[in-house]
Amino acid sequence: MNCFIEDLARKSREFASRHQKPDFYARFHVEVSRSKHLYFTNPIIILLREAVEERLLLCEKVGHGIYHSSRVAWDCAALLDIELTQIGNIGVHKHRILILGLAAGILHDIARCEPNHAEVGAREAAKILRLFPFSEEEIGFICRAIRNHEAFRRPVPSLNPIGQLISDCLYDADKFRWGADNFTYTIWRMVDHQNLSPRDLIERFHWGIDGIRKIAQTFRTPTGRQFGPEIIENGIAIGKDIYRYLLRHYGESCLA
Ligand SMILES: [Fe+2]
Numbered sequence: 001m002n003c004f005i006e007d008l009a010r011k012s013r014e015f016a017s018r019h020q021k022p023d024f025y026a027r028f029h030v031e032v033s034r035s036k037h038l039y040f041t042n043p044i045i046i047l048l049r050e051a052v053e054e055r056l057l058l059c060e061k062v063g064h065g066i067y068h069s070s071r072v073a074w075d076c077a078a079l080l081d082i083e084l085t086q087i088g089n090i091g092v093h094k095h096r097i098l099i100l101g102l103a104a105g106i107l108h109d110i111a112r113c114e115p116n117h118a119e120v121g122a123r124e125a126a127k128i129l130r131l132f133p134f135s136e137e138e139i140g141f142i143c144r145a146i147r148n149h150e151a152f153r154r155p156v157p158s159l160n161p162i163g164q165l166i167s168d169c170l171y172d173a174d175k176f177r178w179g180a181d182n183f184t185y186t187i188w189r190m191v192d193h194q195n196l197s198p199r200d201l202i203e204r205f206h207w208g209i210d211g212i213r214k215i216a217q218t219f220r221t222p223t224g225r226q227f228g229p230e231i232i233e234n235g236i237a238i239g240k241d242i243y244r245y246l247l248r249h250y251g252e253s254c255l256a
């Protein structure tokens with residue numbers, strides 16, 4: 001990573017620390033903590049993470065490796081927990097559904113570096129999941145969710161309400177990453193990978209923000225629709241701080 005990117009990445013974390021955390025993470029800290037606990041302690045999830053670790057490390061260079069997939073997994077299981085509580089009467093199956101949500105999050109970008117990564121990733125995930133104690137129906141739920149996780153593409157609906165919920169929760173958890181995570185982590189790996197200059201960043205900033213704003217209208221769960229737009233706005237506020245810093249510190253060299 002060159003020093004201008006390192007400088008911006010460090011500044012972005014500093015800017016992020018000055019903004020209040022989005023309401024979702026304060027309101028649902030119990031569900032997010034429960035989800036993280038399962039991620040680190042459930043034997044199936046531990047083995048699944050180990051099985052795909054090397055593969056995800058390859059995607060780290062474009063900002064979609066372990067850091068990204070772990071956060072998608074945590075928020076996906078937390079959203080499932082919240083939505084299932086609101087539906088009520090789910091009983092012993094809830095724990096199992098959270099495990100499916102974690103697995104979907106871990107695997108959803110397994111083919112991130114390949115074209116048509118959602119479709120290719122769903123097929124690869126199915127092969128991996130058959131090595132684990134998941135039923136064919138459960139594998140179907142996870143793979144459908146992975147296939148449906150791209151924005152601005154019509155999702156294929158599931159006839160099963162649990163399958164539909166896993167798909168919607170995975171989508172929202174992935175799009176939550178367009179908040180602070182995008183500006184504190186992901187964007188700098190992508191900038192580095194694409195060898196972009198400060199001038200490139202300044203020129204593309206407004207176009208990028210417009211694209212992120214469109215994501216805010218696509219959340220699929222009631223919780224995502226309620227709390228997702230604030231997560232996105234939180235990211236955009238950090239992005240604006242970075243833009244002002246860019247103009248102040250790198251603007252002149254771009255105009256030279
Ligand atoms: Fe993806």
Ligand SMILES: [Fe+2]
Pocket residue numbers: 064068072108109174
């Ligand atoms: Fe993703």
